Amino acid sequence: MTQHTQNPLEHPEVQLANGRAYLGSFILSALLMTAGLWLTITHAMSPFAAILATSLLAGVAVIIQGYLLLHMDLSHAQIWHTVAMVLFLPLFVVTIGLTAWMFHGLYERTMIMPPAMSSMSH
Amino acid sequence: MLVHLQGPWNPLLGRLTLQQIPYENPILLGTFIFAAILGVIVLGATTRYGKWGYVWREWLTTVDHKKIGVMYCLVGLVMLFRGFIDALMIRTQQAIAIGPNSPGALGAVHGYLTPFHVGQIYTAHGLIMVVFAATPLLVGIMNIIVPLQIGARDMAYPYLNALGLWLTTAGGALVMLSLFVGNFAHGGWYGFVPYFELPYSPGVGVDYWMWAFQLSVLGTTMGSINLIATIVKMRAPGMTWMRMPIFTWASLSTNLIALTSFPVLMVALGLLGMDRYLGTHFYTAGMGGNLMLYNDLFWIWGHPEVYFLILPAFGMMSEIIPTFSEKTLFGYATMVIASFAIGGVSWGVWLHHFFTMAAAPNVNSFYSITTMLVGIPTGVKVFNWIFTMYRGRVRYELPMLWALLALFLLLVGGMTGMMNAFASNDYMWHNGLFVVAHFHMMVLLIAASVFGAVEYWFPKVFGFKLEQKWGKWFFWFMVLGTGWVFVPMFFLGMAGMTRRLDYIPYTQWAPYLHITLVGMAFYVVAVLFFVAHLYVSLRDREKNRVGADAWGTSRNLEWMTHSPVPAYNFAFIPHVNARDEWAWRKENGIAELHAGDYEDIHMPKNTGIPLFLGLLSMGLAFALVWRIWWLALLCLVLMVALIIIRSFDRDTDTTIPAREVERVERAARDGSSGSVPPAGVLGDAVIATSTVRSGSGGIGGNTTSPRPSWAPRNR
Numbered sequence: 092m093t094q095h096t097q098n099p100l101e102h103p104e105v106q107l108a109n110g111r112a113y114l115g116s117f118i119l120s121a122l123l124m125t126a127g128l129w130l131t132i133t134h135a136m137s138p139f140a141a142i143l144a145t146s147l148l149a150g151v152a153v154i155i156q157g158y159l160l161l162h163m164d165l166s167h168a169q170i171w172h173t174v175a176m177v178l179f180l181p182l183f184v185v186t187i188g189l190t191a192w193m194f195h196g197l198y199e200r201t202m203i204m205p206p207a208m209s210s211m212s213h
Numbered sequence: 214m215l216v217h218l219q220g221p222w223n224p225l226l227g228r229l230t231l232q233q234i235p236y237e238n239p240i241l242l243g244t245f246i247f248a249a250i251l252g253v254i255v256l257g258a259t260t261r262y263g264k265w266g267y268v269w270r271e272w273l274t275t276v277d278h279k280k281i282g283v284m285y286c287l288v289g290l291v292m293l294f295r296g297f298i299d300a301l302m303i304r305t306q307q308a309i310a311i312g313p314n315s316p317g318a319l320g321a322v323h324g325y326l327t328p329f330h331v332g333q334i335y336t337a338h339g340l341i342m343v344v345f346a347a348t349p350l351l352v353g354i355m356n357i358i359v360p361l362q363i364g365a366r367d368m369a370y371p372y373l374n375a376l377g378l379w380l381t382t383a384g385g386a387l388v389m390l391s392l393f394v395g396n397f398a399h400g401g402w403y404g405f406v407p408y409f410e411l412p413y414s415p416g417v418g419v420d421y422w423m424w425a426f427q428l429s430v431l432g433t434t435m436g437s438i439n440l441i442a443t444i445v446k447m448r449a450p451g452m453t454w455m456r457m458p459i460f461t462w463a464s465l466s467t468n469l470i471a472l473t474s475f476p477v478l479m480v481a482l483g484l485l486g487m488d489r490y491l492g493t494h495f496y497t498a499g500m501g502g503n504l505m506l507y508n509d510l511f512w513i514w515g516h517p518e519v520y521f522l523i524l525p526a527f528g529m530m531s532e533i534i535p536t537f538s539e540k541t542l543f544g545y546a547t548m549v550i551a552s553f554a555i556g557g558v559s560w561g562v563w564l565h566h567f568f569t570m571a572a573a574p575n576v577n578s579f580y581s582i583t584t585m586l587v588g589i590p591t592g593v594k595v596f597n598w599i600f601t602m603y604r605g606r607v608r609y610e611l612p613m614l615w616a617l618l619a620l621f622l623l624l625v626g627g628m629t630g631m632m633n634a635f636a637s638n639d640y641m642w643h644n645g646l647f648v649v650a651h652f653h654m655m656v657l658l659i660a661a662s663v664f665g666a667v668e669y670w671f672p673k674v675f676g677f678k679l680e681q682k683w684g685k686w687f688f689w690f691m692v693l694g695t696g697w698v699f700v701p702m703f704f705l706g707m708a709g710m711t712r713r714l715d716y717i718p719y720t721q722w723a724p725y726l727h728i729t730l731v732g733m734a735f736y737v738v739a740v741l742f743f744v745a746h747l748y749v750s751l752r753d754r755e756k757n758r759v760g761a762d763a764w765g766t767s768r769n770l771e772w773m774t775h776s777p778v779p780a781y782n783f784a785f786i787p788h789v790n791a792r793d794e795w796a797w798r799k800e801n802g803i804a805e806l807h808a809g810d811y812e813d814i815h816m817p818k819n820t821g822i823p824l825f826l827g828l829l830s831m832g833l834a835f836a837l838v839w840r841i842w843w844l845a846l847l848c849l850v851l852m853v854a855l856i857i858i859r860s861f862d863r864d865t866d867t868t869i870p871a872r873e874v875e876r877v878e879r880a881a882r883d884g885s886s887g888s889v890p891p892a893g894v895l896g897d898a899v900i901a902t903s904t905v906r907s908g909s910g911g912i913g914g915n916t917t918s919p920r921p922s923w924a925p926r927n928r
């Protein structure tokens with residue numbers, strides 16, 4: 092077992108705590124989410140464009156929260172968190188991407204739905 | 214209640230009524246009597262010989278990775294036995310219920326099992342074998358061996374380790390409980406929607422299936438976090454990435470798969486749970502639900518899962534084959550790359566489990582090709598093993614026999630997998646026995662490697678070798694059983710027989726089904742030989758004692774410390790100079806263990822909290838199955854309370870004094886049990902004895918229990 096300190100305040104992760112960053116991240120995320128919600132309920136864009144736009148907003152929110160809230164950077168204490176995040180990205184693209192691709196073709200052949208019910212078949 | 218329940222419900226007992234106890238079914242009644250007698254014998258013997266203190270202190274509260282690993286393996290073995298009995302029942306039913314004139318008994322029109330009962334048996338068989346037998350056995354062996362191979366004193370998170378064990382055990386226990394209270398799902402181990410939705414499966418079976426599955430998912434995910442952190446952060450000085458033993462590499466790859474795929478299953482099952490409990494419509498037809506989403510999510514986990522199972526098996530083969538070929542592993546670097554290539558590709562093939570769902574042709578082609586790609590790294594591995602044996606001094610001892618059987622089964626399973634990989638082929642035999650025979654070749658390969666690994670590492674963990682005579686009978690009867698059961702099964706698949714039949718309409722298939730039953734008889738005999746194997750080994754253990762390097766030709770760090778391994782693994786953390794460090798030391802004549810200036814060793818302290826969390830999670834799952842809301846809430850509140858109590862506990866570590874280390878080391882070096890020091894030096898016997906200790910701690914104020922013994926157990 093590695094020797095480690097019993098005082099939680101001395102852990103490097105805890106030392107990263109930063110009230111201003113938390114507040115900033117909270118406000119920015121709230122703003123981004125409001126924007127996404129507004130885009131969706133006002134139908135300001137075509138369904139496909141709305142999906143793209145909200146995904147983009149979500150991506151920006153992820154980066155902001157990763158940096159400001161989870162303090163992901165290249166420092167010694169945090170590097171493995173960042174590596175894990177980066178490694179996760181290709182998986183995310185593969186699973187979501189291939190699933191979307193499969194459903195796209197599938198809907199055309201099996202689930203003939205009224206256009207309003209299916210946004211993925213466009 | 215947010216959903217419409219069929220049948221009675223009351224606030225006190227939920228859906229639980231006396232009619233839910235299947236006492237009128239003779240098979241289940243017999244099982245219950247068998248289990249009850251067994252339970253009474255085990256509990257009675259523990260009390261009679263005053264072993265409760267020992268069991269509590271050394272096992273139930275332990276955070277020692279070796280003991281946790283042993284308990285994982287025990288859980289796996291028990292569930293393997295249950296799964297085997299299920300298989301026996303399926304095969305006998307299918308050997309009887311052929312053709313309209315076949316006899317019926319026990320309420321069944323044909324055979325002796327009703328369709329409802331057969332359904333539960335094959336569902337339980339599949340789920341148990343995949344997540345409650347193979348997974349615990351593999352996780353258990355990784356738990357024991359990985360820290361030893363990298364020169365660590367424990368896992369990175371010993372407490373989490375125990376928690377993972379008890380959650381998995383709770384899941385397995387829940388499956389067992391469903392035998393006697395209520396029933397189990399009867400639609401296949403991977404579930405179907407909308408069939409598994411509440412309106413179509415109104416009973417508790419699907420709920421049992423779902424929560425047991427969910428518990429195992431939690432346990433395995435925690436285990437994977439632990440193993441990854443251990444491998445990344447706790448390697449001994451000098452152990453660079455490219456000096457890591459190959460089994461450790463395989464474990465890393467496999468746990469990366471687990472960590473990334475099990476959460477998907479958690480979501481897939483979670484959405485089904487929301488449908489069944491809250492009335493949402495994720496998987497219903499209509500209301501915005503999507504039937505196909507379930508298949509997609511399930512197999513996004515399901516295919517990586519099969520590689521989660523096979524990679525540790527490959528790792529075991531890669532350890533056994535060099536040891537018994539007396540050569541270094543051929544193509545170490547390619548082996549590492551292949552392990553990660555398999556892990557990587559496994560993420561892009563899942564749709565081959567539902568080629569027939571009517572995805573677009575280019576989608577099916579894409580997945581056909583990615584599936585075939587898996588063959589490349591697998592082929593690399595096969596050739597590496599063969600080249601390792603080539604011009605080696607091959608010794609056909611038991612571990613090697615099992616590894617060679619695994620190699621053979623891999624060829625059969627891999628080739629037939631390739632045949633499945635053609636979507637055009639799969640359209641003909643999907644959901645048929647050909648597929649079933651394919652994946653049984655693969656899972657039997659895993660079983661063979663596990664048996665090989667147990668034979669191989671047993672002396673390290675317990676200090677004596679298993680005997681070879683009955684072990685060889687066991688091996689050869691397993692070979693016979695496998696041939697007689699699965700060769701006819703491939704033919705039946707080719708003949709068009711579909712899976713999960715409770716009645717077989719074509720009498721032409723009868724000869725094949727009868728041959729598979731003969732194979733089952735061989736398996737039954739094999740199980741008896743296995744019991745004899747264990748019994749004789751235990752009886753003759755004094756004769757079969759071994760030193761640190763049990764096989765004489767082993768190569769890695771785990772063979773450097775004593776057999777059995779002391780609680781702290783290594784008195785000094787070894788410095789690693791080479792790949793195959795132990796072989797390197799033997800070649801350079803520095804394999805001798807010397808006494809030295811021992812230092813205090815810092816270790817985690819035992820705790821009963823993970824066990825209680827496991828019990829409570831089982832209570833929670835049981836309450837959710839029967840919708841006993843007050844009990845669910847109670848268990849949940851207690852769990853949260855325990856977690857909070859534990860987080861305030863500062864007394865979680867302990868130190869083994871240098872004096873004590875020296876004594877254990879000296880005793881182990883002398884290798885004689887005569888030098889066992891008297892009990893009481895540390896307030897406890899060094900060697901596990903049968904004396905009961907008072908005040909076994911637990912959760913009163915202080916969450917840690919008294920110290921276990923440091924010395925290797927089971928002397």
Ligand code: HEM
Nearest residue numbers: 519522523565566587627630631633634643644648652655
């Ligand atoms: C060479 C590598 C492999 C290939 C090409 C392959 C291919 C396939 C394909 C195409 C199927 C779907 C057949 C169908 O449902 O119609 C399948 C099913 C299956 N395979 Fe494999 N496989 C491979 C390795 C493995 C391994 C390593 C395991 C387990 C450790 C495994 C276990 C399974 C299981 C459990 C199923 C069926 C699950 C079910 O329907 O219940 N396969 N395989």
Ligand SMILES: [Cu+2]
Nearest residue numbers: 516519565566
């Ligand atoms: Cu697959």
